[in-house]
Amino acid sequence: MKIGLIGHGAIAGYVSAQLGSRGIRPAVFLMRTRRALDGQDADAMQVTEARDLPEGLDLMVDCAGHAGLAAHGPAILAAGIDLVSVSLGALADRDLHDRLEDAAQQGGARLHLASGAIGALDCLQAARIGGLDEVTYIGRKPPAGWKGSPAETALDLDGLTKAAEHFAGDARRAATEYPKNANVAAAVALAGTGFDATQVRLIADPGISANIHEIHASGAFGRFSFRIEGTPLPDSPRSSALAAMSVVAAIERQRATIVI
Numbered sequence: 001m002k003i004g005l006i007g008h009g010a011i012a013g014y015v016s017a018q019l020g021s022r023g024i025r026p027a028v029f030l031m032r033t034r035r036a037l038d039g040q041d042a043d044a045m046q047v048t049e050a051r052d053l054p055e056g057l058d059l060m061v062d063c064a065g066h067a068g069l070a071a072h073g074p075a076i077l078a079a080g081i082d083l084v085s086v087s088l089g090a091l092a093d094r095d096l097h098d099r100l101e102d103a104a105q106q107g108g109a110r111l112h113l114a115s116g117a118i119g120a121l122d123c124l125q126a127a128r129i130g131g132l133d134e135v136t137y138i139g140r141k142p143p144a145g146w147k148g149s150p151a152e153t154a155l156d157l158d159g160l161t162k163a164a165e166h167f168a169g170d171a172r173r174a175a176t177e178y179p180k181n182a183n184v185a186a187a188v189a190l191a192g193t194g195f196d197a198t199q200v201r202l203i204a205d206p207g208i209s210a211n212i213h214e215i216h217a218s219g220a221f222g223r224f225s226f227r228i229e230g231t232p233l234p235d236s237p238r239s240s241a242l243a244a245m246s247v248v249a250a251i252e253r254q255r256a257t258i259v260i
Ligand SMILES: NC(=O)C1=CN([C@@H]2O[C@H](COP(=O)(O)OP(=O)(O)OC[C@H]3O[C@@H](n4cnc5c(N)ncnc54)[C@H](O)[C@@H]3O)[C@@H](O)[C@H]2O)C=CC1
Pocket: 006, 007, 008, 009, 010, 011, 012, 030, 031, 032, 063, 064, 065, 066, 067, 068, 069, 071, 086, 087, 088, 114, 115, 116, 117, 118, 179, 180, 181, 183, 184, 187, 236, 238, 239, 240, 243
Protein backbone atom coordinates (compact mmCIF):
# COMPACT_ATOMS: atom_id res chain seq x y z
CA MET A 1 0.00 0.00 0.00
CA LYS A 2 1.47 3.38 -1.04
CA ILE A 3 0.55 5.94 1.62
CA GLY A 4 1.22 9.65 2.06
CA LEU A 5 0.76 11.72 5.22
CA ILE A 6 -0.29 15.37 5.50
CA GLY A 7 1.67 17.09 8.28
CA HIS A 8 4.38 15.79 10.58
CA GLY A 9 3.29 16.74 14.10
CA ALA A 10 2.50 14.61 17.15
CA ILE A 11 -0.21 12.48 15.52
CA ALA A 12 1.62 12.04 12.20
CA GLY A 13 4.81 11.03 14.05
CA TYR A 14 2.92 8.35 15.97
CA VAL A 15 1.13 7.12 12.84
CA SER A 16 4.35 6.90 10.84
CA ALA A 17 6.10 4.96 13.63
CA GLN A 18 3.18 2.52 13.91
CA LEU A 19 3.08 2.05 10.14
CA GLY A 20 6.83 1.39 10.26
CA SER A 21 6.33 -1.40 12.78
CA ARG A 22 3.81 -2.91 10.30
CA GLY A 23 6.33 -2.77 7.45
CA ILE A 24 4.89 0.34 5.77
CA ARG A 25 7.00 3.44 5.12
CA PRO A 26 5.03 6.54 4.13
CA ALA A 27 6.02 7.33 0.53
CA VAL A 28 5.54 11.08 0.90
CA PHE A 29 4.81 13.85 3.40
CA LEU A 30 2.66 16.78 2.29
CA MET A 31 4.10 19.54 4.46
CA ARG A 32 3.35 23.21 5.13
CA THR A 33 7.09 23.83 4.62
CA ARG A 34 9.89 21.33 3.97
CA ARG A 35 12.04 20.52 7.00
CA ALA A 36 14.46 17.85 8.27
CA LEU A 37 12.67 14.76 9.63
CA ASP A 38 14.25 11.98 11.65
CA GLY A 39 13.93 8.22 12.04
CA GLN A 40 12.33 6.25 9.22
CA ASP A 41 10.98 9.51 7.73
CA ALA A 42 14.42 11.15 7.30
CA ASP A 43 14.73 10.43 3.59
CA ALA A 44 11.01 10.36 2.70
CA MET A 45 9.86 12.58 -0.16
CA GLN A 46 8.42 15.93 0.95
CA VAL A 47 6.10 18.16 -1.10
CA THR A 48 4.15 21.29 -0.19
CA GLU A 49 1.39 21.07 -2.82
CA ALA A 50 -1.05 18.25 -3.55
CA ARG A 51 -0.32 18.61 -7.28
CA ASP A 52 3.29 17.49 -6.62
CA LEU A 53 2.28 14.18 -4.98
CA PRO A 54 3.81 11.13 -6.67
CA GLU A 55 1.81 8.83 -8.97
CA GLY A 56 0.23 5.64 -7.68
CA LEU A 57 -0.75 6.66 -4.14
CA ASP A 58 -3.41 4.37 -2.65
CA LEU A 59 -4.21 6.57 0.32
CA MET A 60 -3.47 9.97 1.82
CA VAL A 61 -3.79 10.50 5.57
CA ASP A 62 -4.49 13.93 7.04
CA CYS A 63 -2.91 14.47 10.48
CA ALA A 64 -2.51 18.23 9.95
CA GLY A 65 -5.64 19.75 11.48
CA HIS A 66 -8.34 21.88 9.88
CA ALA A 67 -5.92 24.02 7.85
CA GLY A 68 -4.29 20.96 6.28
CA LEU A 69 -7.61 19.36 5.34
CA ALA A 70 -8.96 22.62 3.91
CA ALA A 71 -5.77 23.30 1.95
CA HIS A 72 -5.27 19.86 0.43
CA GLY A 73 -8.37 17.68 0.93
CA PRO A 74 -10.34 18.80 -2.14
CA ALA A 75 -7.38 18.42 -4.54
CA ILE A 76 -6.49 14.96 -3.19
CA LEU A 77 -10.06 13.67 -3.49
CA ALA A 78 -10.54 15.25 -6.92
CA ALA A 79 -7.40 13.39 -8.05
CA GLY A 80 -9.12 10.12 -7.13
CA ILE A 81 -7.07 9.40 -4.00
CA ASP A 82 -8.94 8.21 -0.88
CA LEU A 83 -8.26 10.32 2.20
CA VAL A 84 -8.34 9.43 5.91
CA SER A 85 -8.74 12.48 8.15
CA VAL A 86 -8.57 13.16 11.87
CA SER A 87 -9.63 16.81 11.38
CA LEU A 88 -13.37 16.18 11.67
CA GLY A 89 -14.20 19.62 13.08
CA ALA A 90 -13.29 21.18 9.74
CA LEU A 91 -16.56 19.77 8.37
CA ALA A 92 -18.46 22.27 10.53
CA ASP A 93 -17.59 24.75 7.75
CA ARG A 94 -20.47 24.13 5.30
CA ASP A 95 -18.48 25.46 2.35
CA LEU A 96 -15.54 23.14 3.00
CA HIS A 97 -17.92 20.22 3.63
CA ASP A 98 -19.51 20.79 0.20
CA ARG A 99 -16.15 21.26 -1.54
CA LEU A 100 -14.90 17.96 -0.10
CA GLU A 101 -18.10 16.18 -1.11
CA ASP A 102 -18.00 17.59 -4.65
CA ALA A 103 -14.30 16.73 -5.04
CA ALA A 104 -14.86 13.16 -3.81
CA GLN A 105 -17.68 12.69 -6.31
CA GLN A 106 -15.62 14.21 -9.10
CA GLY A 107 -12.61 12.00 -8.37
CA GLY A 108 -14.52 8.85 -7.41
CA ALA A 109 -12.71 8.86 -4.06
CA ARG A 110 -13.88 8.67 -0.44
CA LEU A 111 -13.14 10.69 2.67
CA HIS A 112 -12.81 8.38 5.69
CA LEU A 113 -13.21 10.05 9.07
CA ALA A 114 -11.11 8.48 11.82
CA SER A 115 -12.97 8.00 15.11
CA GLY A 116 -10.32 10.05 16.93
CA ALA A 117 -10.14 10.35 20.71
CA ILE A 118 -13.69 9.08 21.31
CA GLY A 119 -15.57 5.77 21.03
CA ALA A 120 -19.24 4.71 20.78
CA LEU A 121 -19.72 6.39 17.38
CA ASP A 122 -21.02 3.06 16.04
CA CYS A 123 -23.70 3.11 18.73
CA LEU A 124 -24.73 6.66 17.86
CA GLN A 125 -24.85 5.88 14.13
CA ALA A 126 -27.08 2.87 14.72
CA ALA A 127 -29.28 4.74 17.20
CA ARG A 128 -29.75 7.55 14.67
CA ILE A 129 -31.62 5.11 12.40
CA GLY A 130 -34.41 4.74 14.96
CA GLY A 131 -34.30 8.42 15.93
CA LEU A 132 -32.22 10.23 18.55
CA ASP A 133 -33.89 12.67 20.97
CA GLU A 134 -30.84 14.24 22.57
CA VAL A 135 -27.05 13.99 22.34
CA THR A 136 -24.68 15.81 24.69
CA TYR A 137 -20.88 15.71 24.57
CA ILE A 138 -18.73 16.87 27.49
CA GLY A 139 -14.99 17.36 26.95
CA ARG A 140 -12.74 17.74 29.97
CA LYS A 141 -8.97 18.29 29.82
CA PRO A 142 -6.25 19.46 32.20
CA PRO A 143 -5.55 23.22 31.81
CA ALA A 144 -2.43 22.58 29.67
CA GLY A 145 -4.62 20.78 27.14
CA TRP A 146 -6.60 24.00 26.50
CA LYS A 147 -3.57 26.22 25.83
CA GLY A 148 -3.90 27.98 22.49
CA SER A 149 -7.72 27.81 22.56
CA PRO A 150 -10.38 30.41 23.53
CA ALA A 151 -10.24 28.89 27.06
CA GLU A 152 -7.09 30.96 27.51
CA THR A 153 -9.08 34.19 27.39
CA ALA A 154 -12.16 32.85 29.20
CA LEU A 155 -10.17 31.47 32.17
CA ASP A 156 -6.90 31.93 34.04
CA LEU A 157 -5.67 28.48 33.01
CA ASP A 158 -2.43 28.64 35.02
CA GLY A 159 -4.19 29.79 38.20
CA LEU A 160 -7.16 27.41 38.04
CA THR A 161 -7.87 25.65 41.38
CA LYS A 162 -11.08 23.83 40.41
CA ALA A 163 -12.88 22.65 37.28
CA ALA A 164 -14.28 25.49 35.16
CA GLU A 165 -16.52 25.41 32.09
CA HIS A 166 -15.37 27.69 29.28
CA PHE A 167 -17.79 26.68 26.52
CA ALA A 168 -21.45 25.65 26.34
CA GLY A 169 -23.22 25.61 22.99
CA ASP A 170 -23.71 23.59 19.84
CA ALA A 171 -21.13 21.39 18.12
CA ARG A 172 -20.81 23.64 15.08
CA ARG A 173 -19.63 26.55 17.19
CA ALA A 174 -17.41 24.31 19.35
CA ALA A 175 -15.70 22.76 16.32
CA THR A 176 -15.20 26.16 14.70
CA GLU A 177 -13.90 27.99 17.77
CA TYR A 178 -11.72 25.09 19.06
CA PRO A 179 -10.11 23.62 15.91
CA LYS A 180 -7.43 21.78 17.89
CA ASN A 181 -9.68 20.62 20.74
CA ALA A 182 -13.23 19.92 19.60
CA ASN A 183 -12.85 17.40 16.78
CA VAL A 184 -14.47 14.92 19.14
CA ALA A 185 -17.53 17.18 19.34
CA ALA A 186 -17.63 17.04 15.53
CA ALA A 187 -17.33 13.24 15.51
CA VAL A 188 -20.26 12.95 17.92
CA ALA A 189 -22.27 15.41 15.81
CA LEU A 190 -21.53 13.66 12.51
CA ALA A 191 -22.42 10.23 13.93
CA GLY A 192 -25.51 11.45 15.77
CA THR A 193 -27.83 14.44 15.49
CA GLY A 194 -25.62 16.80 13.46
CA PHE A 195 -23.62 19.93 14.24
CA ASP A 196 -26.55 22.16 15.22
CA ALA A 197 -28.50 19.77 17.47
CA THR A 198 -25.54 18.32 19.40
CA GLN A 199 -24.96 20.05 22.73
CA VAL A 200 -21.38 20.56 23.88
CA ARG A 201 -19.72 21.55 27.16
CA LEU A 202 -15.95 22.07 27.43
CA ILE A 203 -14.24 22.09 30.83
CA ALA A 204 -10.70 22.78 32.10
CA ASP A 205 -9.99 20.70 35.20
CA PRO A 206 -6.74 21.03 37.21
CA GLY A 207 -7.67 17.86 39.13
CA ILE A 208 -7.23 15.46 36.20
CA SER A 209 -4.30 14.27 34.09
CA ALA A 210 -6.29 12.53 31.33
CA ASN A 211 -8.44 13.91 28.50
CA ILE A 212 -11.92 12.81 29.57
CA HIS A 213 -14.67 12.60 26.97
CA GLU A 214 -18.31 11.77 27.71
CA ILE A 215 -21.33 11.17 25.47
CA HIS A 216 -24.88 11.03 26.80
CA ALA A 217 -27.56 10.07 24.28
CA SER A 218 -31.21 9.06 24.31
CA GLY A 219 -33.70 8.06 21.66
CA ALA A 220 -35.91 5.25 20.38
CA PHE A 221 -33.08 2.78 21.10
CA GLY A 222 -33.03 3.64 24.82
CA ARG A 223 -30.22 5.63 26.38
CA PHE A 224 -26.47 5.31 26.82
CA SER A 225 -23.56 7.08 28.44
CA PHE A 226 -19.97 6.63 27.34
CA ARG A 227 -16.87 7.92 29.13
CA ILE A 228 -13.23 7.58 28.19
CA GLU A 229 -10.08 8.74 30.02
CA GLY A 230 -7.55 9.21 27.26
CA THR A 231 -3.81 9.42 27.87
CA PRO A 232 -2.38 12.47 26.07
CA LEU A 233 0.36 11.99 23.45
CA PRO A 234 3.79 12.78 24.97
CA ASP A 235 4.47 15.40 22.25
CA SER A 236 1.09 17.15 22.48
CA PRO A 237 -0.85 17.48 25.77
CA ARG A 238 -4.05 18.48 23.96
CA SER A 239 -4.17 15.40 21.68
CA SER A 240 -5.07 11.98 23.06
CA ALA A 241 -2.98 8.99 22.00
CA LEU A 242 -6.22 7.23 20.98
CA ALA A 243 -6.72 9.83 18.23
CA ALA A 244 -3.41 8.78 16.65
CA MET A 245 -4.24 5.10 17.21
CA SER A 246 -7.60 5.59 15.49
CA VAL A 247 -5.83 6.88 12.37
CA VAL A 248 -3.73 3.71 12.18
CA ALA A 249 -6.91 1.65 12.74
CA ALA A 250 -8.61 3.56 9.89
CA ILE A 251 -5.65 2.75 7.60
CA GLU A 252 -5.82 -0.92 8.63
CA ARG A 253 -9.54 -0.97 7.74
CA GLN A 254 -8.58 0.05 4.19
CA ARG A 255 -6.48 -3.11 3.86
CA ALA A 256 -8.82 -5.51 5.66
CA THR A 257 -10.91 -8.12 3.88
CA ILE A 258 -13.29 -8.44 6.82
CA VAL A 259 -14.11 -4.95 8.08
CA ILE A 260 -15.44 -3.95 11.51
N1 LIG B 1 -10.40 13.66 15.90
C1 LIG B 1 -9.80 13.78 17.08
O1 LIG B 1 -10.22 13.18 18.09
C2 LIG B 1 -8.59 14.64 17.21
C3 LIG B 1 -8.19 15.44 16.17
N2 LIG B 1 -7.07 16.22 16.28
C4 LIG B 1 -6.72 17.09 15.12
O2 LIG B 1 -5.43 16.69 14.67
C5 LIG B 1 -4.64 17.83 14.46
C6 LIG B 1 -3.18 17.48 14.60
O3 LIG B 1 -2.89 17.15 15.93
P1 LIG B 1 -1.38 17.08 16.46
O4 LIG B 1 -0.60 16.14 15.63
O5 LIG B 1 -1.48 16.85 17.91
O6 LIG B 1 -0.91 18.58 16.18
P2 LIG B 1 0.55 19.12 15.87
O7 LIG B 1 0.47 20.60 16.03
O8 LIG B 1 1.57 18.35 16.64
O9 LIG B 1 0.78 18.78 14.31
C7 LIG B 1 0.13 19.44 13.26
C8 LIG B 1 0.95 19.27 11.99
O10 LIG B 1 0.19 19.70 10.87
C9 LIG B 1 1.02 20.53 10.06
N3 LIG B 1 0.21 21.43 9.24
C10 LIG B 1 -0.57 22.45 9.66
N4 LIG B 1 -1.15 23.06 8.59
C11 LIG B 1 -0.73 22.37 7.50
C12 LIG B 1 -0.96 22.52 6.10
N5 LIG B 1 -1.74 23.49 5.62
N6 LIG B 1 -0.36 21.65 5.26
C13 LIG B 1 0.44 20.67 5.72
N7 LIG B 1 0.70 20.50 7.03
C14 LIG B 1 0.13 21.35 7.91
C15 LIG B 1 1.92 21.24 11.06
O11 LIG B 1 3.05 21.77 10.43
C16 LIG B 1 2.26 20.07 11.99
O12 LIG B 1 3.27 19.27 11.42
C17 LIG B 1 -5.17 18.86 15.48
O13 LIG B 1 -4.93 20.18 15.04
C18 LIG B 1 -6.63 18.55 15.54
O14 LIG B 1 -7.38 19.35 14.62
C19 LIG B 1 -6.30 16.20 17.40
C20 LIG B 1 -6.66 15.42 18.47
C21 LIG B 1 -7.85 14.59 18.47
